[in-house]
Amino acid sequence: MVLTLDRITAREGFPALIAALGGPACTRLVGGVVRDTLIGLDPADVDLATRLLPDAVLAALKAAGIRAVPTGLAHGTVTAVLPSGPIEVTTLRRDVATDGRHATVAFTDAWAEDAARRDFTMNALYADPENGAIFDYFGGLDDLAARRVRFIxxxxxxxxxxxxxxxxxxxxxxxxxxxxxxxxxxxxxxxxxxxxxxxxxxxxxxxxxxxxxxxxxxxxxxxxxxxxxxxxxxEIADASPLAALADREAEAGVAPDAIRRLAALLPADAAEPVGARLKLSNEQRRRLAAAHDGPGDEGPRALAYRCGPAIARDRLLLAGRDVTPLADWTPPALPIGGGALVQRGLRKGPAVARVLRGIETAWIAEGFPGAGRVDQLADAAVAAALADTIIDSASTASSGRA
CATH class of the missing domain: 1.10.110.30 (Hydrophobic Seed Protein)
Incomplete structure (x- = not known):
């Protein structure tokens, strides 16, 4: 079997990189790029395995005018930065000691030794970077064809x-x-x-x-x-909520989302502690914790305006609600600010924020109308606020005379 190299060799700078690293006798494509290309997927990354030692890789890239970053010299990895993107170049290795989390490695020039330390047979496939010839040391081609993930x-x-x-x-x-x-x-x-x-x-x-x-x-x-x-x-003890969510995502044409799916697997009261335990990002933890709060009754777009489209989509899908109104919709900004209310006669202070919130509530309830309607809402809200102020002032004066 031969690997089709068109998409790989078309990357700007790739042929020059292979030449700098001694050609196919010294350097081969390895791992995911081989596996994915064989089954018709566009590989996200291109990785190379080489017989050259890390210092020799650095020297070869420097001599060829290719920028090199020593991203993991202890484990033999140098990143070559090409115009078409970075490519990791790793010296052939064998494990000397492992403890379940880390490995101590020694460099080797034997392809089979390098293959033997990889996890699954389909990930231990190598390819000639010039003619696409496949090198398979552990039956990875058969396992890939059978869609069988098998340990080496x-x-x-x-x-x-x-x-x-x-x-x-x-x-x-x-x-x-x-x-x-x-x-x-x-x-x-x-x-x-x-x-x-x-x-x-x-x-x-x-x-x-x-x-x-x-x-x-x-x-x-x-x-x-x-x-x-x-x-x-x-906390993950039942996959049925995940199954239901996956069906809803498919029906709505919404791409699967890992945080939303994790939320489906967790009880509501477990979302925050699990997010902390897994050390998710602050944004991921916020979404995870908010996913079970429910969609409310204002409607999908009002929900998206108040809490953001991602959280709104999570809540709606988890609750089995329609997310169609959010397709290709971006929450707008309220087309009026406090300054416009002051220009209408409202005195600066807490009243401005209060009236503005009322205008915003009405604007949301009406489905986010344009600036013309917002001006009407603002005129009415300011007039009502000024009328209340006059009434309050009159009442205060009357009480003083009494």
Missing amino acids: GDPYRRIAEDHLRILRFFRFHARFGDAIDADGLDACAARANDLMALSRERIAAELLKLLVAPDAVAVVTLMIARGILRAVLP
Whole structure:
């Protein structure tokens, strides 16, 4: 089998990079770029494996006038910055020691040794960067054709080397798999408690990618049944809300969203603590916590205006409401400010903010009319406020005379 290289070699600077790195005898395409291209996907990243040592890579790129960034020299990685984007170049490696989270590596010039330390057979495919010839050391081509995610070697040992491979196994199956590999599944279930040793950021990164994979619902259902997440996310105990949400997203033509899907899997009172535990960004935590607050009765666009389109979409979909009114709609800005009310005769102070809020409420209720209608609302609101002021003043004066 030969890899079609058109999209890869068309990247500006790529042929010069390969030449600088000694050509196919020294450097090959590896991993996701090979896997994805073989199944007709446009690869997001291009990674290269090379026999050259990191210092030699840096020197070769400098001599070729290619900017090089030493992004991970201890693990053999240099990033070549091309006009068409960055490409990671990593020296062939073998593991010397692993502890489930980190690996100590030694450099090698043997392609098979480098392949042996990778997680799944479909990720251990290499390709000649000039003619596209495939190098397959562990049956990755057959597994890719069968849509089978399979560990290289003993699954228990591979998981002991890097506990994150448990979640990667399910994420890759949700994206590329058909019938799940029984040996891999059993090993993941047996070693699920190993996830407790990982940083919550690494768990979150894998989980969020998994939740938007094509077969996420079935895979999460299986993970719950086999107790995969119980040690680190015991709050996730029922996949049916995720299934319902996925159906609504599909019906509405809304792209899957990881935070929304995570919210579906969590009880309302668990959203905030889980967001903190996973060390999500402030914006992600805000969305997660707000998703279960309900859509209210003002309507989709009023909701989107008040809390933002993302949160509004989350609430509507989780509640089974129509999100069609939000399609291609951006919340407008209120076309009037406090200064315009002062020009109409309102005295500066708290009354301005109060009247402006009333105008905004009426504007939202009327479906966000244009500036002409807002001027009418402002005239009426200011007139009413001034009338109230006159009445209050008269009442105060009358009380003083009494």
